């Protein structure tokens with residue numbers, strides 16, 4: 171595949187486009203810990219067999235916690251700044267549904283640079299992510315692949331939006347089991363960035379995806 175475009179060397183600051191930015195290091199440890207606790211809560215609620223009294227007490231406690239937190243909110247579209255160990259800076263959406271660090275509805279997906287190129291991450295999905303009994307919902311697998319595919323393009327300095335996503339489910343993916351995800355850029359053509367990703371369990375690929383990301387038309391990078 172022809173490579174006709176260079177990665178964007180330096181990403182613009184989202185604040186230049188009116189988007190607020192929070193440094194990952196500015197997220198309070200108490201918020202990170204709260205997010206973890208809420209993930210536990212969602213799983214507990216989804217599977218509880220508690221009686222009416224416990225359910226009512228829990229509902230009151232959760233409603234009180236929600237009203238405590240509602241007052242002071244980040245704006246929709248707030249970005250989080252991540253600095254890689256090599257000093258490169260990258261931005262993601264703070265409340266991203268797959269990888270937002272403050273989104274308790276997001277699985278705890280963290281991606282690192284792989285030594286051979288691209289990104290990789292290890293993760294585990296609890297029973298909240300079930301589709302078929304004991305198995306991860308296919309829509310969530312597609313969302314995880316989409317996120318990793320987008321992040322792989324972003325990590326190469328080519329952030330974009332998914333124009334096309336193609337997913338193949340090769341084997342059932344179990345919940346409550348260690349999973350791995352890998353993603354890499356496979357080619358570029360003008361603003362088109364081609365990416366591929368796999369999810370595996372026990373060394374076997376359970377789902378794989380390819381996507382066409384269309385690189386953001388950033389000022390100063392030559393556009394198309």
Ligand SMILES: CCCCCCCCCCCC(=O)SCCNC(=O)CCNC(=O)[C@H](O)C(C)(C)COP(=O)(O)OP(=O)(O)OC[C@H]1O[C@@H](n2cnc3c(N)ncnc32)[C@H](O)[C@@H]1OP(=O)(O)O
Nearest residue numbers: 261262316317320321324329331332333334360361362384
């Ligand atoms: C911040 C850091 C975060 C870094 C981390 C971010 C991780 C986020 C991961 C989550 C990713 C998402 O969920 S993204 C959300 C879901 N996706 C979306 O909402 C996108 C909705 N679609 C769009 O907005 C638009 O269609 C775009 C932006 C994709 C493309 O529009 P455009 O910018 O006007 O570009 P356009 O000229 O049409 O197309 C450019 C080239 O791509 C080709 N092309 C366009 N669409 C397609 C297509 N579906 N299939 C084949 N080819 C296509 C065209 O033929 C052309 O090829 P040629 O003429 O050059 O040959």
